[in-house]
Amino acid sequence: MSLRPPLxxxxxxxATAARGWRTTDGTPVRVLDVRWRLGAADGRDQHAAGHVPGAVYVDLDTELAVPASEHGPADGRHPLPTREALQASARRWGLHDGDAVVVYDDWDSFAAARAWWLLRHAGIVDVRVLDGGLSAWKAAGQPLETGDVTPAPGSVELSWGHQPVLTIDEAAALPERGVLLDARAGERYRGEVEPVDPVGGHIPGAVSLPTASHVDGGRFRTPEQLREAFASVGVPVTGEDDDGETPVGAYCGSGVTASHTVLALELAGLRGALYPGSWSQWSNTPGRPVATGTQPTPSSLAEPAGAPR
Incomplete structure (x- = not known):
């Protein structure tokens, strides 16, 4: 676990910038710009137009996931990269062993949370998200830098497996013994609309808690508010019901915004596993049941993916 809070x-x-991008104990700090939005072009042009000074641009589609040209629909839209691929990217960003990392975006920290989760998964202990993103930096009257940033190559050595991960089968089984959170918008969970995947609906037994509910004005809600939100959908709050023994998992469309839910769980003092394949993998896998409506549906009553609707 990081000794510093996630935000x-x-x-x-x-203040870190004023110290020459070092923490109070002298640790170098690397800043990563992870601007990205579903269905939009990458944020490279926005980065060049203005970013936190020294921030290196990170492409979520190709560096925080397996590029689309290298996988099929059954893998989901944003499969996790390999350790080797992420390490090559991290070295391009200038990361060295022991560096602290700050990540940000301009979209309620949804993309930044993916970077936070993945770097933590890869063994980087001190990773923090800029609460409020680039808007908060500008609102504080801080300067922007323009143009590209190309740091000297780093030498970081990444490991793997430091965050809990769910496979498709583990996600299917989780509602029987724990809580599986669907982080997408409610209308996608209910099956009313589906803008990018083959069919709308949700994994049977999953409960809806849209990621957008974790933020207010672009910043994360307080730990107390987050705990209340999680408790409202059946997540036991540590120390109350089962002392954290009930497993909790999260999924979204492609494993990006569900990382935001995992971060919100950590802020609330809870622990959650990420299902990286998420709905884009589930809905592209023949035979997987699909539930619709507002209430969690047992898998025995759900329709298989691809059934006439």
């Missing part, structure tokens, strides 16, 4: 505010990041 950093603009004032603390500005």
């Amino acid at each position: 950093i505010d603009a004032a603390e990041l500005a």
